[in-house]
Amino acid sequence: MYEWLLWFHVISFISWFAVLFYLPRLFVYHAENIENEGFVKVAKIQEMKLFKYIGVPSMWATILSGAGLIYLGGWMSSPWLHVKLLFVALLIAYFYSLNKYRLEFLEDRCTKSGKFFRIYNExxxxxxxxxxxxVVLKPF
Structure with a gap:
């Protein structure tokens, strides 16, 4: 059971990161082509579909499968896990910040530049x- 859950967790993680890497890139194009109505209309649709239909489900699949792995692995007292979970919490906050910017673009009120989103994408x-x-090194 553990190996299958790990497999699912890795697939979910990869899918979520595809969104985390690509959505800010769409924001770069959106910000830099704000005057092009046709492009902006398509960008808004792409941003919404990427966030809602791929991002949200893959984030929850990652979180739930990760919780299952923690339970099955018995790692709750491992210090490395607490560090990892702190950074996962930051990643979740980042993900929802992308939704904030997505909604600002949707309402034509985002004032951030393409350069900002290039940096934010890192x-x-x-x-x-x-x-x-x-996870790999378990340094503590």
Whole structure:
């Protein structure tokens, strides 16, 4: 059972990260083409579908399968897990910040630049580095 749950967790994690990497990139294009009505209309649809239909389900699948792995692995007292969970919480906050920007774009009130979103797009990479290091290296 554990191996199948781990498999599902990794697939969910990859799917969620696809959204975490691509949605801010869509925001770059959206911000830089704000005057192009046709493009903006399509971007809003893509952003919504990516967030709601791929992002939210894959985030919950990652969280729930991760909780199952913690339970089955008996790791609740492991210090590395607490560090990992802290960074996962930051990742969840980042994910919902993307929804905040998505809604601002939807209502034509986002004032952030393409450059901002290029930089903001690096946040999940940094969080992922720590999360994966905690799981693989278990340093504490």
């Amino acid at each position: 946040v999940p990479t940094l969080l992922m580095l720590v999360i994966v290091a905690m």
